[in-house]
Amino acid sequence: MEGKWQLKDREAERRLFARRMVVASAVVVFLFAALLLKLINLQVTQYDYFASRADGNRLHSQYVPPARGLIFDHSGELLADNQPIFNLSVVRERVDDIDATLELLSSLIRLESEDVEQFRERLKRRRVPFSSIPLRYVLTEQEKARVSVNAHRLPGISIEPQFVRSYPAGDLNAHAVGYVSEINREELDAFAEDVRENYGGTNHIGKTGIERTYEELLHGEVGYEVVEKNNRGQVMRRLERTDPIAGKNLTLFLENRLQLIATEALGEQRGAVVAIDPNTGGILAMVSKPGFDPNLFVTGISNADYSRLITDNVNTPLFDRTVNPYPPASTVKPFIGLGGLQHGFTDQDTVIQDPGYFRLPGVRYRWGDYTLRTAIGGGHGETNLQRAIFQSCDTFFYDLGYRMGIDTIHSFLGQFGFGQNFTLDVGYARTGVLPSREWKQATRNEPWYPGDTINSSIGQGYMWATPLQLATATAIAANKGVVVKPRMLAAVDGEPFEPQDLNPVADVQIDNPDNWRYIEESMTMVVHRPYSQVFRDYGTAYEAIARADREMSYKMAGKSGSAQVVSIAQDILQSEDIDVSDLNKDHALFVAYAPAQHPTIKPQIAVAVFVENGQHGSSVAGPVAKAVIDAYLLDILQIDFTSLATDPDALLSFDAGRAPQQSTDPAAGFLTLANAEHEGHVHD
C-alpha cells in the first residue's frame, strides 16, 4: 500500500486479522443485543397488547340468531314457517378489493345491480367487525357449486345457510299474518341498546300484521358463541356458546280454511271479510282482496315486483281493506233501531207511514227512500222498526235518527266500537268515524246540522266504519250486549293467551231484554223472511241467502248495506284502462251472525263482508258471508243442526200470522220476482 517495497509481514497481518475479528465480534454482540432488546420489547413490554391482538385475531364473538317462532292457524295449520336457504355472504374485512370481487362474482352468478346496491347499503350500517353481510339470498344449487369451485379466488366470500320465513299459504293471509323483511336502519336506530343487541344476529323483522304486532314474542333471544377462526375466516373451533332462545310459536284464532273460503267467495272482486267468534272475540277470518305474496318481501322484493304492487291504484294489493273505513250504510240500522228502543224514541209496535221520503218540519228538501229510485215507486207504507230493518226502510230511520239526535246516536253506537279501535292486538286498525258535534267542530270547524243526523242514521254522511268494526259490532249484537274485543292471538307455545285489556269496555246495557230478541228477530228476517203477497214484506237478503239454499239448517241474522261511493281519486278517473262507471258503483256490505234464534246454541260467528263497488249488499256480499258461516259452523265446528232436537216451527214463531210459507205459488212468485228484480237488488 505504501509502495512496492512492502513485504508481507505474516505476524502483523495475523494480528491485523485478529483485531478485525475482535471488531467483528463486537459488532455481532452489539447486533444480537439490539435484537434481544427488540424481542424483549415485543415479548415482555408489549406482551399484553400482542396477546390480546392474537386473541382478537383468532377469537370472534358472534351472535347466534334465534329461530323465529312459527305461526299456526287455530286448527294447527302452519301459516308462517322457517325454511333453510343459502345466502352468499361477505366478510368485508377479508376482501382486499371489493369491486374486483363483486365483478368476479357477477360473472359466476346472477348478481343484480339491486343486490349490490342493497349490499353496499348494509356495509354502511353499524356492525360487528368480521361479521358476514348478506350479498345475495337464495342461491341455487348450481350457483352454490360455482362459488365453491372458485372459492380460492374469493377470499371473504362464503355460503351461509340461514332460516328465513316462508308463508306456505302465499297471499291468503298476506295482510292478517303480515310478513317479515330485512331490518332497515331506522328500525335499528329506533331500538333501545339492549334490543339492538338482541337483534345482533337477526336480519329480518316483522313489518306488518301479526309478524309486526308480536315481533317481540316471535323473535326470541339471541345467543352468542366464541369461535376460533383461522386466517381465512373459517371457523376452526367453537369455544363457548350461549344458546339462543327460540321465538314463541303463536297460534291464532284465524282459520286458514275460512280464509280460503272467504277468498274464493269474493272471487275476482276487491273486498274484505272479517269473521269473529262472539264467544272469545277471536278473529276467525280476516281477508283483504286482492292480496299479495308475502314471500316476495322476505329476501328483499325486487324493484319490479314492488312497483307492480304499489302502482296498482285500483286493486291496491298492499292495502288492507279489513281495517280501512267505508260508509257502513244500512248495516248500522239494527244498532240505531236498538238505540231508539232503548232510549224510548220508538217501540216494537210504533208504525210510521212511509211515503218514500222524509221531510223535516218546515223544510222543503226531501230525504228519499231508496225505493224512490225503483220502477215501482217509493214507499213502504205502514212500517214498524222490524220491517224497517228487514226491508231496510230509510224513511223510518231518517225519522228515528232525527228524533234521537246525534248525541244519542253517538253515545249508543260508541258502545259497539264504532269510531274506536276495540281490538286487543290489531293496533294498526283504523278507527273510522262515529260523528258527533265535537268531532265536526274539531275537524271541519262547522256546527252540526240536523241533516247530518239524518244522513248518519242510515250510515252515510260522516259515518265511517271498517269491516273489522262492523264485525265487532255484529259480534256484540250476537252476544246481546256482551262486549268481546277482537283479537288475533289465541295461544303462545300451546298455552292459551290471556291478553291484557288496558281499556276495558262496559257491556251494552239494554233495559228491556226483549228488545235484543226483537232486533235479532228483525235481523233474522233480513235473511229468512220469504216473499209473500204483501207488498215489500220480504227480507232483503232472502233471495240471495235463504232462498238460494233451501237446505239451510240454521238461522242467520244479518243486515245488508250499499254504501255510496263518495270519492274516487282524480288520477283513477282519468285512467283509460278502467271503466270508471265500475268505480262509481256502490260498495256492497253485509253483516251477519249465526246461529240466530237457536234455543240451545249461542251465536258462534259474526261476519262482516265488504265488496268494493259490489253494488248490492244482499246479493253480492251476502253469499260471501253465507259461505264463510257455512264453512265455520258446518265444516269446522261441525254442528249438525238437522239432528238437533229442535222444532223448526218454533224457530219460525216470530213469523206467525205473516204468511209463513215460502212462496212456491207461481202467481205469488211473479209478484215476488218483480219485487226482487226491481227493488230487492237495487238497495238494501
Place this chain on the structure above:
Amino acid sequence: MKAPSNRDFVRQSNVSFSQPHRLRSFWQVVHVDPILLAGLLALCGFGLFVLNSATAGDTEVVTRQAGTMGIGLFVMCVVAQFDIQFYRRWAPTVYVVALSILGLVLVIGVEKNGAKSWLDLPGLPSFQPSELLKFIVPMLLAWYLASRALPPNLKHVFWAGVFTLFPAALIVLQNDMGTALMVTMSGIFVLLLAGLRWRFVFAGIAAAVIASPAWYLFLAQPHQKNRILTFFDPYRDPTGAGYNIIQSQIAIGSGGVYGKGYGNGAQSHLDFIPESNTDFILAVLAEEFGLIGVLVLITLYLFVIMRGARIALGASDMFGRLLAGSITLTFFLYLFVNMAMVSGLLPVIGLPLPLISRGGTAVVTLFIGFGLLMSIQTHSANKSPR
C-alpha cells in the same frame, strides 16, 4: 489468543509435538470438528422440532428437511476431507466456472418465487447456483488477498470489488436481490477482515448512505419501496404489505417470556403467519417457546459463530483465516437479517433462518460452508504453512 500464537510458534519451530488427546486425533483423522458438529446438530435438531410445529406435524416435510440436513452433513464431511490448500489452488478455476454457470442460468434458468435463479438440469435436483457464490466469492477474494500484502491497497481493493460485484450483478439480473446482497457482503467481509483501511470503510458507508436515497428514488422497484415504507409503518397497509410483519409481531409478542407451548401457537396454526415454515419460522418459535426459546436459538447460533471465529483465528494461513472469517460472518449476517426482519428491526428481505427454515439448496450450501470451516480447522494443524 494464546493457543494460536503458540501453534504458530510450533509450526514455525518445525518441531513435532504429540497430540494431547487421542480423541482429538480421531477427529483430526476424519476431518470433522466435533465442537462445530455438536453445535450444528443441536441447531438442526431444534430446527426440525420447530418445523414440525410450524408445518402442523406434516411428517413428510419434516422428514424431507431431515433428509436434506443429512445430505448437508454428508456434503460437509466430503468438503472437509479436502485440504484447504486444495481449495486455495482451485479457487480461481471454481470462480470462473461459477460465473459461467451464473451466465448459463440467465439463459436457461427457471423462475421460482419471482427469481430466475434456479437451474433445473435433468438428473439433478434443481438448485440455485447463486447460493454457492456466498463462499466462492470469499474463497476467490481470500485467494487474491492472502497472497498480497495486507491491508490491501487501493488497486487490490478495486479488483476485490470487481470480483465481488460482478457475480453479484449477475445475481441481481436474476432478480434475486437477497442473495446478491449476501454475496456482496461475503466479499466485503473478506475485505474487512483483511484489514481494509477504516477510511475506505467509512467512505464506503458514507457512499452507501448518500447513494441509498438515489437508489430509492430511481432504481428501487415498487415492491422494494413498499417493503421499506412498510418497515417504517406496518399499519399503512395492514392487510396487504404490512400484514406479514404485523402478524409475525403479534405472534412473537403474544409468545411472551415462556411461550404458548409446543404446538399451541395459535397465530401459526390458524395460518395468520405467512411463510410460517420458511422465512417467518422465527415467529412460530417465538410464539410457542417465548423469549426463552429465542434465547436458546441465539445461544446455539452464538456457539456456532464463536466456533467459526475460533477456527478463523486458529487457521494456519491468511487464506484460511479470511475464508473462515467470511463464512462465519456471512452465516451471522444471514441469521441476523432474518431475525431482525421477522421481529421488525429491518425491512422484509426474503432470507430464511439458517438451519431452522425449511429449504433445500440453502441448507446444503450452509453445510458446504461449514465443511470448509472444518477443512480449515482439521487440515491446518497437519500442514505447515506455505
